[in-house]
Amino acid sequence: MPKPYPTLPEGTRIYAVGDIHGRLDLLETMGKAIESDLTKRPIADPVTVFLGDYIDRGPDSQGVIDFLVDNHHRTPRQICLKGNHEASLLEFLEDAGTLYHWEDLGGMETLLSYGLSHHDLMGSAGAESVQTIFRENFSKLHETFFRSLELYYKRGDYLFVHAGIRPELALEEQSDDELMWIRGPFLNYEKSFGLFVVHGHTPVEHIDRRTNRLDVDTEAYASGQLTCAVLEGSEMQYITATTDGWELFDFIPTHK
Numbered sequence: 501m502p503k504p505y506p507t508l509p510e511g512t513r514i515y516a517v518g519d520i521h522g523r524l525d526l527l528e529t530m531g532k533a534i535e536s537d538l539t540k541r542p543i544a545d546p547v548t549v550f551l552g553d554y555i556d557r558g559p560d561s562q563g564v565i566d567f568l569v570d571n572h573h574r575t576p577r578q579i580c581l582k583g584n585h586e587a588s589l590l591e592f593l594e595d596a597g598t599l600y601h602w603e604d605l606g607g608m609e610t611l612l613s614y615g616l617s618h619h620d621l622m623g624s625a626g627a628e629s630v631q632t633i634f635r636e637n638f639s640k641l642h643e644t645f646f647r648s649l650e651l652y653y654k655r656g657d658y659l660f661v662h663a664g665i666r667p668e669l670a671l672e673e674q675s676d677d678e679l680m681w682i683r684g685p686f687l688n689y690e691k692s693f694g695l696f697v698v699h700g701h702t703p704v705e706h707i708d709r710r711t712n713r714l715d716v717d718t719e720a721y722a723s724g725q726l727t728c729a730v731l732e733g734s735e736m737q738y739i740t741a742t743t744d745g746w747e748l749f750d751f752i753p754t755h756k
Contacts, residue, residue, distance in 0.1 A: 505734040506657035506696035511544035513732040515576070515739075516660055518551055518716035519583065519700040522558020522609055526726035526741050527567055533739050533746035534728070538576065543732070546576030549653055551700040551716065552583025552662035552680070556606035558721035562613040565642050582649035583662040583701065584680040590646055593638070596631040606721075614638060651679045654695065658731065663701035664713070665693060686713075698729055707738050 508514060515534050520527050538546055554568060555561035571578055588602045589610065599607070608621060611630065615637045620630060652661040652671070664686030665671065666678050683702055693712055700717035707727050708715040716738070720726040730737040730748065739748050 507734045508656035508658065508731055509545075510733070512655065513543045513546050513576075513730065514655060514658070514660075515546070515548045516551060516698045516714075516716060516729040516731065517548065518718060518727045519553035519703075519720060520550070520558070520564055520726060521553055521556055521585075521606070521719075521721035522561040522564055522613065523720045523724075523726060524558075524560040524563035524567060525743060526720050526724070527564055529741040529743075529746050530726050530728055530739065531567070531571065533741055533748070534576070537730070537739070537748060547579060547655070548576050549579045549660045549698075550581060551660060551698070552581045552649070553585045553700060553717075554580075554583070555589060555610045556585045556602075557609055558606075559609065560613055561610040562642075565645060569641060569645050579653045579660070580645075580649050581653065581660065581662050582646075582651055582680060586646055586649055587676075587680055592631065593635065593643070596627040599627040599630055651676060657696055658698055659693070659695035660698045662699065664697060664699050667691070667693065698731075709736070 517530060534548060550568065554564045568580060585605060588598065588605055588607065591598045592602050611621060611634060614634060616630065616633055620633055652659060662680050664682045665674050666682060666685055667689040687702060691712065697713040699713060699715055702715055703717050703719035704715050705718070707718060707729065714729055716727045716729050718725045718727040724742055726741045728739040730739060737748060737750055739746055
């Protein structure tokens with residue numbers, strides 16, 4: 501029988517950060533918020549989980565990846581998951597023909613942040629030319645980061661994943677595409693998944709807690725609000741980071 505509340509092992513706190521989408525300004529604020537919270541409330545085993553979609557749509561995707569790469573050397577321990585937008589970038593590295601699909605997802609903003617010009621993107625040279633320039637500008641360090649991203653992370657009673665999972669299917673049987681892209685079958689499922697799922701991918705106006713999952717994607721690139729769930733024991737809090745600063749909240753509204 502499932503527990504009434506998901507729990508983490510004693511001495512563990514997880515900061516689960518929602519979709520960033522090129523908003524380096526909000527990510528920097530969130531980084532300061534997490535550091536400040538740890539200073540005020542130290543704990544033996546802090547972990548930060550970034551839930552994917554670091555790039556596209558917002559103005560500084562390259563800066564976000566620089567931050568995340570550098571953040572590997574900081575405390576707390578950092579886990580970075582792969583979102584569908586990171587998958588789209590990797591597909592474009594291999595197949596120039598996917599450029600237009602990626603641009604529909606906001607990829608043009610990422611290309612501009614990596615030094616391509618509007619002339620490069622609007623010219624007549626085509627997708628192969630854009631791919632060539634992007635490969636030249638895309639550092640090996642960043643490529644290594646993208647290729648090292650995990651699809652999910654499990655800890656205690658929690659599963660952290662970008663989009664969600666297909667109900668009633670074992671985790672090891674889930675496809676990569678569903679972990680990064682799924683919506684309807686996952687969002688509409690009201691029974692237990694076996695683990696409490698913390699995810700992004702589907703934008704919500706406010707952090708959305710259900711009986712079986714928690715959505716922390718508050719559409720940072722458009723709303724100006726980046727959200728992070730703070731999980732410890734059986735307690736849930738959350739941090740919001742905006743251009744005006746950050747705040748830690750002790751209560752998450754519950755939606756049935």
